[in-house]
Amino acid sequence: MTLHEDHAVSIGSTDGAGPMVPVIHRVVAATADLDDTTTLTVRPVDNALPRPQPGQFNMLWLPGIGEVPISLAGLDGDDLVHTIRNVGAVTDALCSLQVGDFLGVRGPFGAGWNLARARGRDVLVVAGGLGIVPLGPLVDELISDRANFGQVSVVIGNRSPDTLLYPERVKSWAESLEVEVTVDVASPDWTGHVGVVTELLTAVNTDPANQIAFVCGPEVMMRFAAEAVIDRGTPAENVLVSLERNMHCAIGHCGRCQLGPMFICKDGPVLPWSRVDPVLKARSR
Ligand SMILES: Cc1cc2nc3c(=O)[nH]c(=O)nc-3n(C[C@H](O)[C@H](O)[C@H](O)COP(=O)(O)OP(=O)(O)OC[C@H]3O[C@@H](n4cnc5c(N)ncnc54)[C@H](O)[C@@H]3O)c2cc1C
Ligand code: FES
Structure with a gap:
């Protein structure tokens, strides 16, 4: 299943959707850091999620493939930056995303570095x-x-x-x-x-x-x-x-x-x- 912008409406937004509902983001930059490691910059299609703190993580979701925890690697305004190492099915699919592709994001979760x-x-x-x-x-x-x-x-x-x-x-x-x-x-x-x-x-x-x-x-x-x-x-x-x-x-x-x-x-x-x-x-x- 491919994720489209329309899913932002049908799946949910940040407005009271709750922490289990992914918010649709679009890939605005994808850089191969290493053979097996890619950095994605993703932008909310609709409302932004709460701002994560260093050390916190988001769950990145691709429908039909799966969902994985990935740490915050950086922030660029409302854009989230995540660096992902390809070690299995879900991270492989995330590392293959191109600019313009969509993914679901929920978070931020956990205790950061404080x-x-x-x-x-x-x-x-x-x-x-x-x-x-x-x-x-x-x-x-x-x-x-x-x-x-x-x-x-x-x-x-x-x-x-x-x-x-x-x-x-x-x-x-x-x-x-x-x-x-x-x-x-x-x-x-x-x-x-x-x-x-x-x-x-x-x-x-x-x-x-x-x-x-x-x-x-x-x-x-x-x-x-x-x-x-x-x-x-x-x-x-x-x-x-x-x-x-x-x-x-x-x-x-x-x-x-x-x-x-x-x-x-x-x-x-x-x-x-x-x-x-x-x-x-x-x-x-
Ligand atoms: C809080 C947190 C933050 C993370 N941040 C990042 C990040 O910034 N970048 C990044 O590339 N990865 C990060 N990871 C690891 C990432 O979540 C796993 O690599 C991913 O879940 C693997 O999923 P997969 O379907 O691609 O591979 P799978 O087929 O599920 O697993 C491939 C291999 O990785 C091992 N593995 C799977 N999940 C985890 C896990 N959660 N922790 C340790 N080993 C695991 C499996 O045992 C197996 O050996 C983080 C994990 C956690 C818990
Ligand atoms: S992932 Fe469900 S309790 Fe931590």
């Missing part, structure tokens, strides 16, 4: 691979509100130099923040760090005792990064991670995303390591 908590402190941002997507709008906000934070350091770990997302954006971050990038496997022209992201955490200039750390990446990377940051003196409640779980309703009703006592769609996806660590440890016993 940057207000970091005001007046140092900030450490640790991104692994696709983890740079939900952290991107957070770094943009840190830069636009720079005077309200102490030392800000961004550490990015990636498989290889040619698979780094947003290279130009990362370069611009480095003009006002300490930015370190490391790769697992270097190319011949790579002059930067080689190794895992945790190796860079001892080199950054933030004060561990007075920092909030925002960490996103594969779960195993978040564990190593969180433990390294805590070992340096940051309390576990000041280390925030973003968890991924399969989702269905995104509003805390269906239980699909349950992790211990938490619903990741509602209590998360951003959670303090002090809440996440005991639950992950109990699950792996």
Whole structure:
């Protein structure tokens, strides 16, 4: 089934439609970042959804194919920016969308990064691979509100130099923040760090005792990064991670995303390591 503009009327709009009703958006830009990763900019056909916060996510829907949670990658006025990696049926179809195509969007959902908590402190941002997507709008906000934070350091770990997302954006971050990038496997022209992201955490200039750390990446990377940051003196409640779980309703009703006592769609996806660590440890016993 193809989605048309008319569905905006028959499926719903933001006016009292409720959080389970997708709002029709049109693709206004589609950029292939990497072979398997595409950034879509989507514009509401009718009323805009509430403005998402960094760290929150939307459910992107293609009728007859499915619906998946995708983080906010950026905002451009009322346009939503989402970066999507093609890993299966729904993300494949989303990555194939062209300018002018339609999709359903509902959201925003979940708890974001809550940057207000970091005001007046140092900030450490640790991104692994696709983890740079939900952290991107957070770094943009840190830069636009720079005077309200102490030392800000961004550490990015990636498989290889040619698979780094947003290279130009990362370069611009480095003009006002300490930015370190490391790769697992270097190319011949790579002059930067080689190794895992945790190796860079001892080199950054933030004060561990007075920092909030925002960490996103594969779960195993978040564990190593969180433990390294805590070992340096940051309390576990000041280390925030973003968890991924399969989702269905995104509003805390269906239980699909349950992790211990938490619903990741509602209590998360951003959670303090002090809440996440005991639950992950109990699950792996
Ligand atoms: C809060 C949240 C934010 C996300 N943000 C982004 C984003 O910004 N960009 C992006 O590309 N992806 C993001 N994801 C992951 C994305 O939702 C999954 O890749 C997508 O649901 C896969 O659907 P599919 O039908 O294409 O593939 P499927 O065939 O359903 O799955 C393909 C593979 O991915 C695994 N998988 C499926 N869903 C998830 C999931 N939710 N978490 C972890 N692994 C999963 C499956 O186990 C399988 O191995 C996010 C997930 C969550 C929960
Ligand atoms: S996705 Fe339904 S409870 Fe979280």
